[in-house]
Amino acid sequence: MELQKPTHVVLLSSPGLGHLIPVIELAKHLVLHHNLKATVLAVTSQTSLAEKQILNSSLIPSICHIIDIPSPDITNLVHKNDSVFTRLCVLMREAKPAIKSILSKTTPLPSALIVDPFGHESITLGRELNILTYTFVATHAWALALVVYSPVLDEQIEGEYVHQKEPLQIPGCSPLRPEDVFDPMLNRKDRQYEEYLKMAKGIPQSDAVLVNTWEELQHKSLESLREGGLISEALNMKIPVYAVGPLVREPELETSESTRSLLTWLDEQPSESVVYVSFGSGGTLSREQMRELAWGLELSERRFVWVVREPVDKIVDAAFFTTGNNEGDAVAKYLPEGFVSRTRGLGLLVQEWAQQMNILRHGSIGGFVSHCGWGSTLESVTNGVPLAAWPLYAEQRMNATLLAEELGLAVRPIELSTKKVVRREEIARMVKEVIPGDESGKPNRVRERVKEMQQSALNALSEGGSSYAALSQVAKTIVE
Structure with a gap:
């Protein structure tokens, strides 16, 4: 038959x-x-x-x-x-x-x-x-x-x-x-x-x-x-x-040499101690905002992995059709003087594009400064990683409101990142809120909520x- x-x-x-x-x-x-x-x-x-x-x-x-x-x-x-x-x-x-x-x-x-x-x-x-x-x-x-x-x-x-x-x-x-x-x-x-x-x-x-x-x-x-x-x-x-x-996509089985090096570095960091910073496949920051973000990460005193790309003033989705084409260290000149040397050992810069799921699933990642694209949001939640919401374009402002105010899965800046430059102190506050550190001693409700939704997502996709x-x-x- x-x-x-x-x-x-x-x-x-x-x-x-x-x-x-x-x-x-x-x-x-x-x-x-x-x-x-x-x-x-x-x-x-x-x-x-x-x-x-x-x-x-x-x-x-x-x-x-x-x-x-x-x-x-x-x-x-x-x-x-x-x-x-x-x-x-x-x-x-x-x-x-x-x-x-x-x-x-x-x-x-x-x-x-x-x-x-x-x-x-x-x-x-x-x-x-x-x-x-x-x-x-x-x-x-x-x-x-x-x-x-x-x-x-x-x-x-x-x-x-x-x-x-x-x-x-x-x-x-x-x-x-x-x-x-x-x-x-x-x-x-x-x-x-x-x-x-x-x-x-x-x-x-x-x-x-x-x-x-x-x-x-x-x-x-x-x-x-x-x-x-x-x-x-x-x-x-x-x-x-x-x-x-x-x-959401599975972590990639074939990893690049740079990803393997990054994952090795993450292996050496404490559990949930590193903030991952990425603005998606098409998002860009202005020169001023990029510098404030660098200062904010340094001010937070938290470990970080930052996917950086060349700034473009006023056009927040400028990289949409060209993601991943730049090579070398072209972005270093846009960062504050001495930033790279001062944060050596504390953080890593990744040029243009990263194998995101491989990073988010790592146990050392404790927070995600994200543009709130829905794909990145789901990747973060399904890995139990709380978000610091930084919307740029498309429906991302709506996503950020949903995550922070209705679902309790994210923190967000007081000023809309799409209207004003988010200053370093505000950035440091958000990073510390998703990765409180040992000195806090308080339960982290956002982290607890993300863990709940991680299990809920797993249940929804399971047979039955x-x-x-x-x-x-x-x-x-x-x-x-």
Whole structure:
């Protein structure tokens, strides 16, 4: 008797590690735990070394097939000052012919297409080919709620969102401070706001939405999005919403020489004594902020591992399309004079990009100064590492508020890091708060809370857990 071949699912990722990594992890879970066959279509930037390293990981080809779709030339379709958000939307729109060609030539046709939000216009390809189409949101449920409800806010609110005196009301969810809105909502006259509203209207057109969170973490927001919930009723959005996370990458088996040296240094440090500092694959700091951060780390008197890249004034996502290309010690000249020599033995500087999961899982890491990208947040929580929230762009201000004020998983600066330079004293305070040191003698509630959520995340992904069951239901629907 011939064995039935696994049902084939195609997943579509837009450029950027924050999109690519969760999509690959979702594909791996569908293959390894739910007996599906998966192909990932990765529209890549072609300029990011980190992106290439992820795609060339020796582990991925044995689990799922990766098709690299080079970014189409959009030079004549965008202005030089257009945002990363706008560029990603245009890139994914222009990649549709290549995506359609691959899908239509796949024999037999895949049973489902799963797109990330920037690929929302490819939902129509699923309709044309008569296959199920899902949207996979790599961030959390509160963020998804804001996105899909934005067309209603667009009609209700006059003027700029950031000028509103009262929090924005999202039915069934926590209110949102105007200053915490997504980047595309900061200027309603900008092109990215128009693209953002298209995305907001496009996501509910899919057959279901998968969210990279778990039931026990965000039950309230998830229920509002589901049929019968307040947002669902307001939008007449009657599609399933599945919490399938936290989907995070595994530590890399093949480590670089620099990573091995770093891990050896961490082996020599006391348990939970080192703060890890990184602003994601695309974040950059200004020259002034970079110097204040250096002084703050020195002032904290805590051990540190800092992923540094050349500062870029005023453009916080300047490294998005070029992560990992710089070499040498180009950033040293931007640090305070004598900083490197004064902190020798106390801290390590890592140029441009690091194998983050290998670092976060190490027992010597006790805190994470993070931009609060949702991928990095989940990597931190699943390793039981408390955060010092330092949002830069995209939805990160919202993430920081969620982590610090609602979930109790992070501390944050008094002044918004996106509005003012965070001074050294404030940086030192945050670092000491996540890594109190022996002199404190007080229980660390943030650390305790992170440990609780670490276990909750593990339970959700385990067989019988909420996320495992949700993804099982998705797989069952696809197969049927």
